[in-house]
Amino acid sequence: MRLEPIANPSPARRLGLPALALVATLGVAMLLALVAGANPFAILGQIATGALGSKLAILETLNRATPLIFTGLAIAVAFRAKLWNIGAEAQLYAGAIMAVVLGTGALGSPLVLPVSALAAMLAGAALLLGPVLLKTRLGVDEVVTTLLLNFIMLLFVSYLLEGPMKDPMGMGWPKSTPLIPEARLPRLVEGLRLHWGFALAIIAAVIVWVIQTRTTLGFEIRAVGQNPEAARFAGMPVNAVMVKTALLSGGLAALAGWSEVAGLKGHLSSDLSPGFGYTGIIVAMLALLHPLGVVVTAIFVAGIFVGSDAMSRAAGVPTYIADMLLATALLFMVLAILLTKVRVVRG
């Protein structure tokens, strides 16, 4: 077999195939339900109701979507430049740490929120800077270095929680001292359990979208991602673009951790992120790396998680079905996107 580029893919092909990928994912969900001895149609309904069936469920989904929008944006920005940042998990914790460092009394209101957000972004950016410089200077593959940094960061967090940041009132539970009230993100609407982080995430998505489509940096990021050799030949500062991309990406990922601590939890713990950094890859890929699409897919992915939790309690299908579905969706989607651009021909 051979792949042949399609000159002008029809709209049916461009939209139909990704849709088919999602349908196929649903098929897998039903198959897994059968394996688990549950009613395949019932569990789809239970996931949907669990995610969107009540005001409480919707708010829970949006809360869960907030860090995913940030990490999804971080990945989308980086992957656009073919910078394989798999370290969003570590950058997230870097942001969370800064929220605690500055939010537990070191600064008073009203400075504390903007300053800690900025510090979080800087910390996340700094964390990605190392791997990117190793890539541009020495050619060290950033996938492996960013992955390894995730493990180092988790151990560092564990050290902080047992040492310098340990909550004296924590009764042995590894969590940090709680944030002062001024360092917490307020609720978006009084009385509803949804914090300002969600709104900030959407604002961030719009800003990233404007950067990508309207600015020279966005043009450079896309050019470097598509063909670094041509970009360099045309006079673009390829390494500088990589570094700027890294700063943006690391900063966005850090905001995920910052908003989780400042908005949702109020303290740092080592289970702050159930893999938001990795799930961000799925969010970004499902959105075809489009920043506004990230908002939609993040909510979708969050809905799958929240809905699966509810479904699992009701139907007894392990909640890990959510992880399987999302991984499946990712693989189906990359294949579907390819097939919108090429057709498979014989010989």
Place this chain on the structure above:
Amino acid sequence: MSAGQEAEVVLRLDRISKSFGALKANDAVSLTLRRGEVVALLGENGAGKTTLMNILFGHYVADEGEVQVFGQPLPPGNPRAALAAGVGMVHQHFTLAGNLTVLDNIRLGTEGLWSRSHSGARDKVERLSRDFGLAVHPDAKVGRLSVGERQRVEILKALYRDARILILDEPTAVLTPQESDALFATLRKATALGLSVIFISHKLHEVMAIADRCVVLRHGRVVGEVDTQTTDKGALAALMVGGELSLPRAEARVAGPVLMRLDGVSTPDRGAAPGLKAVTLDLRAGQITGLAGVSGNGQAALAEIVGGLALPASGRIVLKDTPVTRWSPGEALARGVARIPEDRHHQGSIADFDLTENAVLEGYRTRFSRRGWMNWRAARAFAEGIIKGYDVRCPGPDTRIRLLSGGNMQKLILGRAMAPGPEVILANQPVRGLDVGAIAYVQSQLIAARDRGAAVLLISEDLDEIMGLSDVIHVMSQGRLSPGFTRGTMTAAELGLWMAGQKFGDADAA
């Protein structure tokens, strides 16, 4: 050595057709090859020669038609079957693994994957290289060989498999005239031993020199089949391009001041590719300076220096009497150096960007943005201007550039480079792979730029192109630069000796 009619037919291509999308690459092409015969397959770029041979060799499957080798039909799409039937192919782009030795490259695929390696291979390779005059060391790493040596390995690969039919795709493109003669000698030895050869080329004089018969392809069809004994170059050329179409020839002009000078520039070697060895070169206003040489002799390093992609390890770059201190692609552009890159697909354009985005790749910072904000309206107008001014055939500025033909892609790159009114123009293989119409267009634009007073550096492996366009010709060999030869003072054979590096010793001694 003409093959008589009585000689056995070893290969028959019968009404082969192949389409790629809307493009009909081969349209009912038939061809026969007899024992001991050299048949040239002649045609300009894009005529369908390479497609036809890829079908014969099983890389592609024909839509229609049949291939017969020694009277047996060849199963389609199976290189292994073609090899087993005695067809050997020397590709234009060598298919060698640089990390392996010569012997390993030759053995690759000849033994059962699950068997032990057998020991007779080395003896056979050594015997073949003696018999056919193909000197190369079996234990040398292929990555370290010269281009000429690699071609010998490719031919040895085919001979090692006892090929009876050799297909050579543009084999002389990478050789000096002298190396080409050596290749021809090898081919004559091969035909004397009963092998048959298909020789793909677009160079008429070579076809006349080596082939017994010549099949001419145009737009995927056979437009003529002639005996080389009974024809001449003019008739072949007319067949090939379909009527009279002459390439522009530049007339001599008086040169202006030096706009760019390389002053004793050296760069380090890169693996098998030599760096520059104290190169001094003047590029004058109103002059086309041609740089001839076999590919891989330092032209790439020179192009990188001129185009701003590399800095000299020693020596200076002087622009209009001012030595440059900072040097980068952006700096080169800002100082009026335009570049037409060697590889338009990978260096000159971004495949999935549209024409507008590709048009502003070089000027987006200075001309199509303000304070970091892109001005897409101006960018689009600029692209439309190039499309109109340079006759880029396309649906519009929103088309992805990957959908354009090579010629139209090159016209866009040309328009982009010429737009700021450059003083120095680096044209690196500007017409390689283009059809005759596009070649004529690109070359006439280079001449027009010269006539406006620009200094043009033309790098090409095609000696005919260099000799047709250049006011001054330099030759590169092993990173060294020959003196400049004024138009009309050197023959191709003399330049060939410089290309082979032989004359450099003389010059040093003198």
Place this chain on the structure above:
Amino acid sequence: MSEIVDILISASFWAAVIRIASPLILATMGELICERAGVLNLGIEGIMVIGAFTGWMAVYQGMPLWGGVAVAMGAGMLFGLLHATLTVPFGLSQHVVGLGVTLFATASASFAYRLMLPEVTSPPKIEPFQPLEIPVLGDLPWLGEALFSQTALTWAAFAVAGLVAFTLYRTPLGLAVRAVGENPAAVEAQGLSVTGLRMGAVIVGSGLMAVGGAFLTLSAFSSFFFEMVNGRGWICVALVVFGAWKPGKAVLGAILFAAFDALQIRLQQTDLGAVLPYQLFLALPFILSILALILMSRRAEVPAALMVPYNKGER
């Protein structure tokens, strides 16, 4: 300092080094085969999890230990087939597919675990591989304990490394694999199938990764935990680079790495461990991996076609 010397000359230390190195050697050989053929397999982490889970579960369900190894290998090859199908004929991004396979494999193991053992709070134990009694060598003082008190799976790991090296450098198959990672066009021109070779390499390599994972449950520990692979797969990717894509050097790298790992565990019990946080010791393997990558970055001879998909139509 004397504490470190004491550790380094103890036989139990070296026995631990070889034990820790074994799964790394298996998985590194798997990754090396893939990369030599031109495919970066980032599915390694998840495939190791699958190997650890399926091998253990098979034995828990009553299969013999070697049966568990075979099941793990088969499961790994299945995920390798998934990876290979997407990255070789379809030529999809090896980064994205690899991570996708890791996420999918890890989730599959967790899902299957919860499905098969819905109620348990701590995972059941199995009877793992026991050290082989080697007649004469095993009785040698010091050496007997240091080198010859290992399980059969450890011996298998070293045998696999030898077999990989022999195949790569001494057989036509290995020649073809080395060629396809350097220039697939060369392989196709010689009548071999690029797709077949690459897919075969990824599938076999993934099988070895899974056996590396199974070592953890069937030989090192006797049970399965969700986080037990804990980045070992990524470390193996680094070890391939450190070994400059050569089996011998990669084995040495794995042993060196295991030595540091064994050392840090022992150092935690010394005075040093009282002063420094234990997390620093645990982070040491990951820090070392990054340092190894930096160290080798300039010298490594990367297969030229690594991560470059091959499509017949383009040349």
